[in-house]
Amino acid sequence: MRLTSLTLIVALALTVPAAAAEKKKQSPLQERLESEFLGKSFQTKIRLGSYVRLASDCFRLIDTEYSTGGTVRYQARRGCYLQTGKLGREPFAPNFYVDPGKITKAVSLGAKVSVGKIDLMDDRVEFWLATDLRGHPVDSYAKIKLMLGKGYQGWDYEKLVDVIAQALRIESRERVAVLEAKFADLKSRLGEAEARHRAASGPATERLQTASHVRDLLQQMAQNRSAWISAGRTDPEAETYLERAAALDADITRLQAQAKNERMEATRALLRANAAETAKLKAVLEQPPPTTLAEWERRSESLKDYGRLLDERRPLYAALEKEGEAGMTGELDKLQQELKDTGRLKTSLARSRQEIQLAELNSNYREMTRKRAKLLDAYTRAYSSAQEKPALQALIAHLEQMRQNRRAAQELGDSGAATELSRLQAEIEKFRKR
Numbered sequence: 001m002r003l004t005s006l007t008l009i010v011a012l013a014l015t016v017p018a019a020a021a022e023k024k025k026q027s028p029l030q031e032r033l034e035s036e037f038l039g040k041s042f043q044t045k046i047r048l049g050s051y052v053r054l055a056s057d058c059f060r061l062i063d064t065e066y067s068t069g070g071t072v073r074y075q076a077r078r079g080c081y082l083q084t085g086k087l088g089r090e091p092f093a094p095n096f097y098v099d100p101g102k103i104t105k106a107v108s109l110g111a112k113v114s115v116g117k118i119d120l121m122d123d124r125v126e127f128w129l130a131t132d133l134r135g136h137p138v139d140s141y142a143k144i145k146l147m148l149g150k151g152y153q154g155w156d157y158e159k160l161v162d163v164i165a166q167a168l169r170i171e172s173r174e175r176v177a178v179l180e181a182k183f184a185d186l187k188s189r190l191g192e193a194e195a196r197h198r199a200a201s202g203p204a205t206e207r208l209q210t211a212s213h214v215r216d217l218l219q220q221m222a223q224n225r226s227a228w229i230s231a232g233r234t235d236p237e238a239e240t241y242l243e244r245a246a247a248l249d250a251d252i253t254r255l256q257a258q259a260k261n262e263r264m265e266a267t268r269a270l271l272r273a274n275a276a277e278t279a280k281l282k283a284v285l286e287q288p289p290p291t292t293l294a295e296w297e298r299r300s301e302s303l304k305d306y307g308r309l310l311d312e313r314r315p316l317y318a319a320l321e322k323e324g325e326a327g328m329t330g331e332l333d334k335l336q337q338e339l340k341d342t343g344r345l346k347t348s349l350a351r352s353r354q355e356i357q358l359a360e361l362n363s364n365y366r367e368m369t370r371k372r373a374k375l376l377d378a379y380t381r382a383y384s385s386a387q388e389k390p391a392l393q394a395l396i397a398h399l400e401q402m403r404q405n406r407r408a409a410q411e412l413g414d415s416g417a418a419t420e421l422s423r424l425q426a427e428i429e430k431f432r433k434r
Helices: 003-013 018-023 028-037 157-167 171-199 204-230 238-285 293-322 328-381 388-411 417-432
Strands: 041-044 048-055 058-067 072-076 105-107 112-120 124-130 141-147
Touching: 028 112, 028 157, 048 141, 124 157, 141 157, 157 171, 171 204, 204 238, 238 293, 293 328, 328 388, 388 417
Parallel strands: 058 141
Antiparallel strands: 041 112, 048 058, 048 105, 058 072, 112 124, 124 141
16 A cells, blocks of 8 residues: 555545535543544653655554553554465455564654544543644654553543543643642641641730631632633532631631731840840949959940840830831930930040059059169169179160050050150260260
8 A cells, every 4th residue: 555545545634525424423421532632732741653655655653552451562554465375365464563663654752742532442442643734644653552451431531530640641630730739738737727726825926826827728629619610520519618718717817916016025134134234334424434454344244235225125116116006206205315325324434444544554663663763772872883784774775664554554545645755865865875
């Protein structure tokens, strides 16, 4: 049989005359399958055979057999004359199964095919397919034989379509499968969420969270069932999920009010604790200026803590204002004034440190002055002896320390330090010339 003959056979097979359709009454299963699949396009989920070329003038169409266990076989259909050697007797060659690797043309996995005809046999359903209804019938040929076994006509329709969906990608079925899996997950989570909500006995905030979570899950389940019904499925409990969600609204409204009161009271408690701490620190900061560096360090730490506590008040006031608490604008104004006052305290503390350092320098300088007198006396006594030079060096070194002391005092603002510094400089130069 030549390619032109195969073309005619395929074209005839995919064309069902209207008169023949009227004479033969279709079964309900045939009608339902044709309603869902005939004339529509699907992506393949298995590799389909098209034809195998055995000789230059011999093309054998390939039917793809798919069993419910997932086995795929490729059968070459009768299509070439078998030469018998006797004139006028050239019967068709018999069918045979082809190794997948020897198929000349195939329809790859994921390719789009259109359903041209559906045949119901005793043990199988046959889908006549075409990759291009406008192209060459043989080049675009494909056929799936779903090997279901006898009695499949009595199956539940959904079970039959599940088998078809193993070979052809049915988007509507896949969406339904996704909806079903999502619903199962939501239902499982709902049971856990309802158990936690029933067991919740703590603050209203916690109970509000569990109730809101249950309601959200119920609303998602209602949306899922709505999409499920739109896909042609049924669920007698579909409406109950929204009803159950609505039943929680009153409880959630009550818990929201309680949770708000809890939040506001917790914020007020933090403000009271903050006010008590700042009052203690402010009392410390307003004491007489410190007189030692150790005391100044402690006062400085208190000032840092005081500023930190004032900064912590702002978001607390803002939280109460957000909840609807009255008078927060005035409290924020007071806080701003207190923050300005910390600048005055910082300035006072810095001045105290300067005074403490200057007092310490002056005290050290007085001690240095007494020691200078002793070193000068020792140098005078060692004059013209072997101890003269060491005594002179010790005196000059001590005068250098006194000069450093006065320079530091001058930097801190001691008005008399400049005169003493000048005198020390002259004295050092005098002794260095000896």
